[in-house]
Amino acid sequence: MLKMASADTAIIAPVGRLRSWSVRHARFWEIMYQMFLPLLRFARPIITLFPDAFIRPLTTAVERSLKATFFDCNMCGDCVLSSTGMSCPMNCPKSIRNGPCGGVRENGNCEVEPDMRCVWLDAWSGAAKMQNAAKNGWQINTLQTPLDRSLDGQSSWLTVMNENAHDTAATQKVVSPSKPSTSPLFKKLNEQSVTLTAEYNPPDTTDPSKILAGAQSLLEVCDAVNVVDGAGGNTHISSLSVCTLLAQAGHDPVMQISCRDKNRIAIQGEALGAAALGIKNILCLTGDGINAGDQPGAKPVFDLDCSTLLGTLKTMRDEGQFTTGKPIDTPPDFYLGATANPSAIEPEIEVERIAKKIEAGAQFIQTQFCFDPEVFQLFFDRYTARGLHEQAKFLVGVGPLSSAKAGLWMRNNIAGIRIPDSLLERLEKAHDQKAEGISICVELIEAYLKMDGIAGLHIMAFQQPDKVTEIVRRAGLRT
Ligand code: SF4
Known part of the structure; x- marks a missing residue:
């Protein structure tokens, strides 16, 4: 129980x-x-x-x-x-x-x-x-x-x-098992011992060369980059457009879709367009609340949630049709992902929530930052006991804190993030807080990679993408 x-x-x-x-x-x-x-x-x-x-x-x-x-x-x-x-x-x-x-x-x-x-x-x-x-x-x-x-x-x-229904609770239509994906990320997650993805917050510009240059350091050491979709409820260049530029340049982007900003009509159209433009990986998110971002007066949509979005995209791929039943000529070949929060206050509920996402269609899981290996272990023991690590590839979210002040701000302002006091105190006392933040990140990586069932790392280095290379090399993951 x-x-x-x-x-x-x-x-x-x-x-x-x-x-x-x-x-x-x-x-x-x-x-x-x-x-x-x-x-x-x-x-x-x-x-x-x-x-x-x-x-x-x-x-x-x-x-x-x-x-x-x-x-x-x-x-x-x-x-x-x-x-x-x-x-x-x-x-x-x-x-x-x-x-x-x-x-x-x-x-x-x-x-x-x-x-x-x-x-x-x-x-x-x-x-x-x-x-x-x-x-x-x-x-x-x-x-x-x-x-x-x-x-x-x-x-x-x-x-x-x-x-004469016996219960009004509707259930997601069960569709046929997924075919192996042709996504390079799928291949790497199945062949490599540690796969690396990184989050990319592109500049708001119409200059494609600046967009590609901004991702360069991440692309050199990571297997794929996630392009955020209005992260934190803020207005930015679209994930679809940046992923298209990356795919056309021969990379393997992960397009993020947030349910906050689009209804099911827009999402299905956008996802099909993404597939036509060579994008294979999609990370499904419910999305942050509007109140957290720079447009608090906007109308939040939330027509779907993460699980129903996954089911919608899975139906498009496996059944070759939209949710209306209308057929799709040449169905998309999506590799579908979802998020998790290992620091959730109720790890039992979090595990069941991810199980639902996997049932809905998630094939890989990328997590929110987790700054506490003990908290993570409590969550992950339940997760692996449920056998979920065998059903979807699991990438732990890590990243460097640039200072104690930045860490405190994250803890107070980003929903779901927990940072232990001891870690903030360690940063506070450090002579060079930025360097200490990188050392902490490397130590966390080493702790997580000792655990069975971890397929990779998802690195989020907000406003310091240049540090990803250093982190990866210091952790001995790439030369
Ligand atoms: S915290 Fe709970 S009630 Fe609030 S948006 Fe999330 S699921 Fe809904």
Whole structure:
């Protein structure tokens, strides 16, 4: 049984008190639901006696008022409360249907709304109280499909009555097993003992020579570079355009796609275009909240989440069709990746979250920075015990801290990053903090590479890409 964070100790905004009570009493609601379901089915022949114009608004109004009171229900029209520990996922500011995201704060509160407890931590907490966990496996582990937004405001009860469904929780369509990828990164991850990828934050310019020059030092020592997609919610040159330049220059870029900025129409079109332009590797991200970036007034999209994005791209590749079923002439040959956060405050939940991403289609995992090998080991022991390292290649995220001040800023401002005090103190005392940051990074690399199941490293050297070569050489990974 997973050990769950207690909703009882949560910091609860007044508006969320009943919602929190419902999560704490998820077993009660489960019993109610089990009693209510046959009644709905029983009511089916009766409601057909009345005109739809009468029954629909009436049922919708009753459902809305009850569920809004107890669950802060948003009437998405595809209710999954019985699979999410009675915590409505539509209260997540990123509308994640397969959560939590990687940005949960150290106190269990939301990355986007710091005064609200993460609804997905509540969901796991509620799910642990429900009997369906013991009887049928964890329903919260069910991979949810992209939400049909045209159902917004409609009654899920009527769906159950009309379709005689046994549960409104939809599951991701299971598609055929993936073919081996022709991506060079796939080949290296399968043939090399340590594969290196690095994060590239390209300059905002229209000059291709500057874009290629900026990546040069990374390309010399790494097997592939990730090009960020509006990292941190900030406006930058697109990942697609920079990856295209890199692919045309004979490199093997990893294009990042964030669900924050585009809906499923734009994402599928962009991914297909990327494949046509020679890009094979795609890293799927839910994306940081808008509030963290330079355009807090922008509209966050979050039509998909990381898992439903993975499923969408996998369907395009393996089934040769868009999510609508419309066929694709010459399907893309994507090598699909996803992210993980080994420092997540609930490692058990994080492992299950990655398992879902792998089930959805992730073939490689690149992690957020992890500055503490002991914390990493706790997470990775669970991860390998689950056999996930055999299902997707795992690259640990590392990077140099330029100073104690920079480390403190990262810890306070980048969601999901934890940096131990001892490490910041070590930097503070150092004569040359930049050099000390590189030494720490090399020591972390050595510690991680001693662990079985690590396929490589993902190096993130924000604003100091020139240090990647030194780190790699000092760690003895390249000459
Ligand atoms: S922390 Fe992430 S998953 Fe949790 S409620 Fe906030 S945005 Fe949603």
